[in-house]
Amino acid sequence: MRYKKIVLSIIASVLGLGLLSGCGGYSHDFNSSEEAQKYVLAKLKDKYNEEFTIKEVKKYKEEKIGLNWISVEVSSKENSSQTSTVYARNTGLFKDGYHVYYYSDEIEELATPLFQDKPFIRNYQLEVQGHTTTTEWNGKESVEEYLKKREYEIETSIYLNDGKTDEEYAEEISHIMQEIVESNLVFNISVYTNDDNIIFYSLPEQHSQPDVEVILEKMEDVRSLQETKEDYKEWKKQNQNNAKD
Structure with a gap:
C-alpha cells in the first residue's frame, strides 16, 4: 500500500510538472492578470512556435465561483501587423x-x-480575420479544409461611385452580393459612397437575400440609424454647450 502511494505521488508530481512546463513553465491555473498574460504568451508560443507580445488587456476578471478569465489582444513579434484576440x-x-x-x-x-473589373466600384479594402476558436490548426491542412470549417471572415469595405440614386446603388449591391453568395466565402460587407457615408452592410448570415427590394429596405435601415447617431451627436453637443453656459 505504501509503495502504491509513493508511485501515485511520483506520477502526480510528474503530471504537475508537465502541466507547468507544457506552456513555458506557466500553468493555466492563473490567479492574476500578470499570471494570465504570461500563460497566454507561453501557450501561443507553444502552439505557433513563435513569440508574441500583449498589445492590450481587454479584460481580466475573477468570478465568485473561482473562474478566472482574460481577454487580450496580441501581436506577433516577427510581424506586428499580425494580431489576434x-x-x-x-x-x-x-x-x-x-x-x-x-x-x-x-x-x-x-x-x-x-x-475587380467592376466600373461601379471605386475602391475596396479586404482584411481576413480569424474567429477565436479552440480548433488546433497547424498550417498543414489544405485551404479547402480551412474554408469548410468557416472559422474566419473577410472584413470588406466597398466604395461605390458617388451621385447615384438608391435604386441604382441597390442594383450594384445586388450584383456584388450575388457573387458573394456564389463564392461561399465568409464576408462582412460594408458599402460606402464616400469615406464616411455608409449606405449598406451585411453579415454572413444575411447574404442569402441579394434581392434589390430587400437591399433597399436595408439601406433605409442604415440611413435611419445614421440619422439617429447624428441626432445624438447634436443633442450631446447642445448639452455640453448648455453646461458651459
Missing part, C-alpha cells in the same frame, strides 16, 4: 484567432476577383 480561462479553455494567418493570403486571393 485571445480568450483564456483558468480551467484550461483557450481560444484564439491567430490560425487565420496560415491561410489569409490564399483567402484574399480567392476574394479579390469578386471586386
Whole structure:
C-alpha cells in the first residue's frame, strides 16, 4: 500500500510538472492578470512556435465561483501587423484567432476577383480575420479544409461611385452580393459612397437575400440609424454647450 502511494505521488508530481512546463513553465491555473498574460504568451508560443507580445488587456476578471478569465489582444513579434484576440480561462479553455494567418493570403486571393473589373466600384479594402476558436490548426491542412470549417471572415469595405440614386446603388449591391453568395466565402460587407457615408452592410448570415427590394429596405435601415447617431451627436453637443453656459 505504501509503495502504491509513493508511485501515485511520483506520477502526480510528474503530471504537475508537465502541466507547468507544457506552456513555458506557466500553468493555466492563473490567479492574476500578470499570471494570465504570461500563460497566454507561453501557450501561443507553444502552439505557433513563435513569440508574441500583449498589445492590450481587454479584460481580466475573477468570478465568485473561482473562474478566472482574460481577454487580450496580441501581436506577433516577427510581424506586428499580425494580431489576434485571445480568450483564456483558468480551467484550461483557450481560444484564439491567430490560425487565420496560415491561410489569409490564399483567402484574399480567392476574394479579390469578386471586386475587380467592376466600373461601379471605386475602391475596396479586404482584411481576413480569424474567429477565436479552440480548433488546433497547424498550417498543414489544405485551404479547402480551412474554408469548410468557416472559422474566419473577410472584413470588406466597398466604395461605390458617388451621385447615384438608391435604386441604382441597390442594383450594384445586388450584383456584388450575388457573387458573394456564389463564392461561399465568409464576408462582412460594408458599402460606402464616400469615406464616411455608409449606405449598406451585411453579415454572413444575411447574404442569402441579394434581392434589390430587400437591399433597399436595408439601406433605409442604415440611413435611419445614421440619422439617429447624428441626432445624438447634436443633442450631446447642445448639452455640453448648455453646461458651459
